[in-house]
Amino acid sequence: MKHxxxxxxxxxxxxxxxxxxxxxxxxxxxxxxxxRMEARCLLCNHDLLPAVQS
Ligand SMILES: [Zn+2]
Ligand SMILES: [Zn+2]
Structure with missing residues (x-):
């Protein structure tokens, strides 16, 4: 588990x-x-990036 x-x-x-x-x-x-490819932060509502680059 990376993060x-x-x-x-x-x-x-x-x-x-x-x-x-x-x-x-x-x-x-x-x-x-x-x-799952369109996620937004629950705090700031900015677009999220995939945590793991594949
Ligand atoms: Zn969580
Ligand atoms: Zn955020």
């Missing part, structure tokens, strides 16, 4: 907010898996 979620320490983060410098997991963003 744990800010709010779920046992969960790997899938998203990164460059504005806040936060790593967030899918639970924090949205439970809807149909929109």
């Amino acid at each position: 744990p979620c800010k709010y779920h320490p046992g969960t790997e983060a899938l998203w990164y907010c460059a504005y806040d410098g936060l790593y967030l997991c899918q639970q924090c963003v949205d439970g809807d898996e149909d929109h």
